[in-house]
Amino acid sequence: MSEPVIFELSRAGRRAPTHAVAEVPAHTIPEALLRDAPPVLPEVSELQVVRHFTRLSQLNFSIDTEFYPLGSCTMKYNPKICNRLAMLPEFLERHPLGDVERGQGFLECMFELQEMLKAVTGMTAISLTPMAGAQGEFAGVAMIRAYHAARQDHERCEIIVPDAAHGTNPATATMCGCTAVEIPTGPDGDVDLDALRRVVGPRTAGIMLTNPSTLGVFERHITEVAEIVHSAGGLLYYDGANLNAILGRVFPADMGFDVIHVNLHKTFSTPHGGGGPGSGVVGVNDRLAAFLPVPIVGRTGADRFVWLTEQDLPQSIGRLSAFMGNAGILLRAYIYMRLLGGDGMRRVSEYATLNANYLMQQLVKAGFDVAFSERRASHEFIVSLKGIAGETGITAMDFAKALLDRGFHAPTTYFPALVAECLLIEPTETETRQDLDAFAAALIDIRDQARTDPDEVRAAPRTMPVRRLDDVRAARQLDLAWQGEPESS
Amino acid sequence: MPYIPHTDDDVAAMLAVIGVDSTAELFDEIPDGLLIDALPGIPAALTEAGITRLMRARAGRDGGAVSFLGAGAYEHYIPAAVWDIANRGEFYSAYTPYQAEASQGTLQLIYEFQTMMTGLTGLDVSNASLYDGASAFAEACLMAVRANRKSKSRRMLVSRGVNPVYRAVARAIGGGQGIELVELPLDPAGRTDFDALTKFDGEAFAAVCLAQPTFLGTIEEADAITDWAHAHDMLVISICNPTGLALLRPPGEWGETGADIACGEGQPLGIPVSSGGPYFGYMVCRKPLLRQMPGRIVGRTVDIEGRPGFTLTLQAREQHIRRSKATSNICTNQGLMVTAATIYLSLLGAEGLRRTALQCHANTNLLAGKLAQLEGVSVAFDTYFHEAVIRFDRPVAALVDALGERGILAGYDLSEHYPELGNALLVCATDARTHEDIDAYVAATRSALDRSQAA
Numbered sequence: 001m002s003e004p005v006i007f008e009l010s011r012a013g014r015r016a017p018t019h020a021v022a023e024v025p026a027h028t029i030p031e032a033l034l035r036d037a038p039p040v041l042p043e044v045s046e047l048q049v050v051r052h053f054t055r056l057s058q059l060n061f062s063i064d065t066e067f068y069p070l071g072s073c074t075m076k077y078n079p080k081i082c083n084r085l086a087m088l089p090e091f092l093e094r095h096p097l098g099d100v101e102r103g104q105g106f107l108e109c110m111f112e113l114q115e116m117l118k119a120v121t122g123m124t125a126i127s128l129t130p131m132a133g134a135q136g137e138f139a140g141v142a143m144i145r146a147y148h149a150a151r152q153d154h155e156r157c158e159i160i161v162p163d164a165a166h167g168t169n170p171a172t173a174t175m176c177g178c179t180a181v182e183i184p185t186g187p188d189g190d191v192d193l194d195a196l197r198r199v200v201g202p203r204t205a206g207i208m209l210t211n212p213s214t215l216g217v218f219e220r221h222i223t224e225v226a227e228i229v230h231s232a233g234g235l236l237y238y239d240g241a242n243l244n245a246i247l248g249r250v251f252p253a254d255m256g257f258d259v260i261h262v263n264l265h266k267t268f269s270t271p272h273g274g275g276g277p278g279s280g281v282v283g284v285n286d287r288l289a290a291f292l293p294v295p296i297v298g299r300t301g302a303d304r305f306v307w308l309t310e311q312d313l314p315q316s317i318g319r320l321s322a323f324m325g326n327a328g329i330l331l332r333a334y335i336y337m338r339l340l341g342g343d344g345m346r347r348v349s350e351y352a353t354l355n356a357n358y359l360m361q362q363l364v365k366a367g368f369d370v371a372f373s374e375r376r377a378s379h380e381f382i383v384s385l386k387g388i389a390g391e392t393g394i395t396a397m398d399f400a401k402a403l404l405d406r407g408f409h410a411p412t413t414y415f416p417a418l419v420a421e422c423l424l425i426e427p428t429e430t431e432t433r434q435d436l437d438a439f440a441a442a443l444i445d446i447r448d449q450a451r452t453d454p455d456e457v458r459a460a461p462r463t464m465p466v467r468r469l470d471d472v473r474a475a476r477q478l479d480l481a482w483q484g485e486p487e488s489s
Numbered sequence: 490m491p492y493i494p495h496t497d498d499d500v501a502a503m504l505a506v507i508g509v510d511s512t513a514e515l516f517d518e519i520p521d522g523l524l525i526d527a528l529p530g531i532p533a534a535l536t537e538a539g540i541t542r543l544m545r546a547r548a549g550r551d552g553g554a555v556s557f558l559g560a561g562a563y564e565h566y567i568p569a570a571v572w573d574i575a576n577r578g579e580f581y582s583a584y585t586p587y588q589a590e591a592s593q594g595t596l597q598l599i600y601e602f603q604t605m606m607t608g609l610t611g612l613d614v615s616n617a618s619l620y621d622g623a624s625a626f627a628e629a630c631l632m633a634v635r636a637n638r639k640s641k642s643r644r645m646l647v648s649r650g651v652n653p654v655y656r657a658v659a660r661a662i663g664g665g666q667g668i669e670l671v672e673l674p675l676d677p678a679g680r681t682d683f684d685a686l687t688k689f690d691g692e693a694f695a696a697v698c699l700a701q702p703t704f705l706g707t708i709e710e711a712d713a714i715t716d717w718a719h720a721h722d723m724l725v726i727s728i729c730n731p732t733g734l735a736l737l738r739p740p741g742e743w744g745e746t747g748a749d750i751a752c753g754e755g756q757p758l759g760i761p762v763s764s765g766g767p768y769f770g771y772m773v774c775r776k777p778l779l780r781q782m783p784g785r786i787v788g789r790t791v792d793i794e795g796r797p798g799f800t801l802t803l804q805a806r807e808q809h810i811r812r813s814k815a816t817s818n819i820c821t822n823q824g825l826m827v828t829a830a831t832i833y834l835s836l837l838g839a840e841g842l843r844r845t846a847l848q849c850h851a852n853t854n855l856l857a858g859k860l861a862q863l864e865g866v867s868v869a870f871d872t873y874f875h876e877a878v879i880r881f882d883r884p885v886a887a888l889v890d891a892l893g894e895r896g897i898l899a900g901y902d903l904s905e906h907y908p909e910l911g912n913a914l915l916v917c918a919t920d921a922r923t924h925e926d927i928d929a930y931v932a933a934t935r936s937a938l939d940r941s942q943a944a
Contacts (some may be wrong), residue, residue: 002593002796006601006835016568016836021844022921027736027853033708035738038839040608050570051833053828057579059594070587077492078582081537085544087572095559096765097901099893105547119530131620131766132821134808142665158706160685170731171808171818175631177665215744249516255523265821274595275585275617275785277767293661318661322561322623322654322754323765335544341534342527344491350495353515358503365506390697404591412587417810430492433499444694450783464590466798467892474790474802478779480614481604482887 003055004466007482010042016049041336060274061409064111067435069410071380072166072214072425074244076352079336084268086331096323100306106327107305110297120345121240121260122251123283128291129325133241136261137172137208140237142317143259143291144206145176147235150291150315151213156233160199160207162191164215164416166241169208178205185418189217189372191225200232210239211255212246212378213418214424215371216356226256232309235259235287240280243267244428245353245379248346252283259284267348268333272342279329290315295324351429352379355436359427362440368447371419378403380426382419383443389421394450394457396421400442401468406442438457511866520843536818551898557856559876559917560704560901561622561652562765563732563757563811565845566921568836571759575829585785585821589800590792595824596799599787602831606773609725609734610751611741615774617767618822622728622754623655625770626698627662628817629726629752632774633696634668635816637693639722642693643667646718648681649674650703653906673697679707679870679878686717691889696724696749701740702733705907705915706876707868708851715744724749724778731771731847732757733874735842740776744808750774759833760826769823769830783817811828845920849875852918859931860916863938869913876917878903878910883941885914891937897930 029171061068068075094103116127130136141159148156158181159173181199184230186192190210196427207229211219219225226236238252238260244267252260264270264279274276283372284292294316298308307324310316340348360381364370400410400423412424427436450457461467495503500512509515516524535543556564559649575581581596586592587601606615610881619625630645647656647670656670671694676682681699699719701709711727718725725748727740740748756768774782788802808815837845850873857868857877867880881888885902892899900916909914918927 005597005604007604015838015840021848023501026845027847027850028854029708029736029850029874033710033737033872035734035736035742037603037609038843039735039739039854041605041839042835043838043839044835044841046568046570046836049832050574052835053574053598053832054577056594057574057577059597060579060583061588061591062579062584066591068584073584074583075584079492083541083576083581085541086543087576088548090548091765093556094551094764094899095554095556095558095564095762096562098554098556099889101893102554103551103764105550109544109547115493116531119528130817131624134818134820134847135620135624138662138818142661145665152791166820167808167810167812167815169816169818170813171811171815174813174815175662175665175818177667202888220518222518223520235647242511244811246519248522249525250519251525254525271581271825272584273823274580274583274592274598274828275824276821277620277769277823277826278821300516319654319658320624320661321621321658321766322652323621325765326620326767327764328767337544338532338535338540339537341795342531344534345531347491347493350512350515351491351495353597354495354500354503354507354512357507358517359644361506361508376515386701400588401590404588409591410588422773429904430494432494433503448517456593461590465593466590466796467629467792467794469589469792469798469800470790471800474788474800475805477790478614478802479789480600480786480802481607482601489723 003052005482006042006044006052007484009044009048009052012043014043014045016046022446023302040240065405066409068407068409069411069425069427071426072241074426074428076428077268077430078269082332082335085335086328091331092313104305107297109331109334111299111305114297116337117281117283119263120247121283122253123260124286125289125292126281126283128281128294128330130261130277130280130282131321131322131326132278133261133263133280134168134172135320136282137168138175139282139293139317139320140259140261141172141176141320143288143415144235146291146317147288148205156201156205158203159205163206164213164418166214166239169239189215189316189375190219190221193221193224196225196228200228200234204232204234206235206237208237208239210242211243216378216381217372217375218378221252222255241266242378245349247349248342249349251283251474259288264329264333265469269336270329270332277326277329279326289419291317293320348429355381355427355429355431359425359436359440363443366440366444383423383425384419385421388450392450392454395453396423399423399446402446402457403442404461405463408439408442498679524820541909554898555896556898557900557916557918557930558898560719560915561754562762563919564762564921565757565919567759567761570836571829574832575825580828581825582835593799596787596938597829600789600799602827605831605834606771609739610773611739611747612751612773614779615773616782617787618827619784619819620823621766621768621770623658624662625752625772626655626728629750629772630659630663630668631666632750632781632783633724633726636778637695637724639694640693642695644669644671644694645698646671646673646689646694647698648700650681650705651698651700652704663890665688679703679705680709681714683713689941694723694893696726698726700728701737702730702874704872705878707870708737708872708874711743715748719746726750728753729757730757732842732846735839736846749778755826758830760829766827767823769826784819785822805913849919852922853877856916856927856930858916860934863935869910875919879914879916881912883912885912887941888937892933895933897933
């Protein structure tokens with residue numbers, strides 16, 4: 001099962017004629033400014049295009065086709081209605097610089113989205129502009145820096161990051177001109193408070209935390225962490241990657257966080273789209289409200305909505321996108337939140353947690369080594385295959401590939417790095433008990449095969465469009481664009 | 490109405506396996522003082538029918554305008570097949586292709602996209618996309634600092650023809666790392682003033698940054714500036730409209746050796762204007778700069794049986810491997826938008842895209858020509874791609890309002906960002922506009938000018 005590269009389908013002079021402007025209009029651009037030869041693009045018919053890309057889609061695993069328990073990514077069902085309504089023609093055709101009088105419907109949705117995000121985080125102000133979690137992190141740390149700078153506290157340039165954090169956290173600290181300071185995790189999965197006390201000081205700008213952490217457990221000492229960091233003059237950043245676990249259960253603001261980003265493509269079910277677009281909206285408390293990125297939607301009078309810009313927030317960290325961020329994604333999240341309501345949101349965290357704890361217990365009972373199994377799982381948990389790897393030579397990567405052959409997308413592998421040979425498993429609330437049982441059975445089956453026929457596990461996957469790929473060759477003999485002749489006959 | 494499939498029997502059986510009596514117990518590690526028992530600030534749940542009524546009503550308040558706005562977002566006709574296919578669940582609901590064997594569709598599509606972008610720009614290697622044009626420019630500035638080992642400077646020499654918002658975004662994103670933008674003025678023809686470069690002789694900059702076309706629609710003569718930059722150990726960053734690349738000389742062919750980095754807004758390639766997003770940013774560079782490029786990159790390789798296949802590659806640049814030493818903190822890109830753009834480019838081909846570009850140019854030409862026949866109206870610059878600066882003998886804000894009342898978005902008022910142009914409006918008539926639309930615009934302008942004359 002493979003599909004030619006679209007350039008291999010191309011033949012000179014073939015067109016998809018309905019999409020070309022019928023006549024070639026005259027122009028007044030000097031010849032010297034024009035390109036000599038047309039760019040190399042495929043010349044194919046519409047039917048060829050439709051078949052090619054439909055076939056490519058069929059080479060993918062997706063939530064719509066397979067269980068996709070990718071830890072820390074919250075691969076829950078993306079309701080069809082959210083996409084359909086966000087793609088109403090009036091929304092698609094609205095120019096971002098169009099007058100606000102002709103955008104009141106859209107702006108009202110955005111204003112209400114801001115209000116709902118305050119209501120689920122406990123924060124007091126929201127900016128919707130960050131276009132992904134990493135950009136939300138950037139906005140958050142930039143606001144922390146701006147806060148200290150406004151207080152003439154220029155020495156604060158260290159961002160504390162637990163060793164279990166997502167790679168985006170330390171990378172963000174660097175992008176903001178800060179230094180990342182890593183602290184260890186204690187044996188029970190909570191932050192090592194003594195280590196934290198040792199690193200805080202007059203250079204501390206803040207700390208970035210995910211709670212529940214990427215280890216799949218709730219940070220029980222969060223109020224002590226907040227106390228230590230705040231006493232040292234630093235601020236607390238909440239990475240909202242795992243908000244699905246505590247939606248409607250705890251307000252991040254109550255835990256002591258000053259700033260938060262929320263991945264709408266996780267908790268609020270906007271599509272992952274093969275790697276984006278995401279949305280990393282940020283919320284802050286009163287300390288940081290003046291520094292939010294612009295634009296923000298404001299309300300004047302009872303029901304007129306306007307853009308708030310640099311003029312309204314002169315201390316803003318500025319703009320992060322050409323317009324207002326991923327508007328269409330924001331609409332999808334708005335629609336999803338209105339469909340759920342407050343009780344529905346609480347049921348999200350309830351069932352996400354139920355599914356994770358159930359699957360964890362099934363695997364514990366089957367004899368798998370689950371990290372922190374004495375703790376309550378949040379919405380995700382970690383299986384360590386170190387023991388099985390020692391016994392059979394079959395690694396977490398082998399398990400991942402063998403799962404693909406059994407019709408399951410693999411969990412996150414080798415993250416967090418604290419746990420050897422790990423799978424980070426996040427089932428989400430939208431999966432049935434029967435699918436969870438089938439997944440557990442698949443893991444047991446692979447383990448059995450690892451003991452009886454390890455070479456067969458190492459040979460997986462066999463049923464995918466390709467077998468294991470040569471990553472070393474990919475990096476050494478770089479082939480990043482089609483070089484072949486577009487026309488062969 | 491959460492999307493939860495559990496029956497009561499399921500829940501009872503699952504709680505028994507876990508060994509708890511209720512789901513509430515699952516939250517018993519959260520300190521008591523922190524637990525809440527409701528979300529009072531969230532409106533009650535709606536049904537699908539209810540949310541459909543609500544959103545139709547909201548959308549109904551927004552539609553109906555005929556847009557002559559460009560200024561960074563361009564309404565083009567989008568073939569039906571583009572979003573019919575991009576909306577397939579296998580694209581829409583997949584994630585970043587970490588498991589390559591189960592993501593060959595997305596990976597091959599990105600490889601095809603990378604190929605198309607190298608073709609359009611004339612440069613060697615493309616990434617899998619960034620967030621949007623403005624943030625792509627900010628990333629290009631950061632990349633130039635990393636890649637330019639000769640200059641060590643964190644300063645950019647940026648043409649005033651670069652979108653003012655892009656410049657603001659580059660300051661916001663690059664400021665923390667000391668990125669500084671120094672402005673290059675425009676000449677009377679609305680292009681970057683080559684003569685102004687000479688006063689920077691002897692100063693260090695990481696790169697010279699040019700837009701093609703400029704924010705004002707004019708077309709840069711980029712060769713001399715490119716060669717000057719290279720002679721002074723600076724890289725060249727080009728911010729190109731991708732529709733324009735079907736027609737205009739690509740950055741890879743600027744000057745003796747070409748520009749070094751091309752970046753910009755991918756929205757014109759099959760993405761609706763949709764209130765500003767989601768769009769995608771593109772970035773393409775010369776091969777020697779590859780390892781400083783941010784974002785995902787897909788490579789073609791072979792599997793253990795020697796069959797071709799696709800995988801994410803050069804990941805040692807990225808945050809999940811390099812953490813604080815990564816080229817960028819970027820993780821997510823704009824995969825779904827790239828899916829649409831790749832389908833769009835496949836449907837149009839080089840000739841279709843060239844004709845679209847020419848149609849946009851011709852429509853804007855027609856509009857500008859007709860407006861220039863009105864009393865007190867002139868076209869500021871002679872050579873432009875698909876946007877033109879129109880000068881009026883009075884402030885344009887009232888004109889924009891008057892046309893707005895007739896359902897016409899007249900264009901972008903330049904008075905805030907380009908006060909030196911006087912009463913100037915940036916207009917854009919793409920292939921989505923008809924001759925009737927253009928005539929309606931001209932008639933509405935004539936009557937608005939007549940009325941304000943009379944007043």
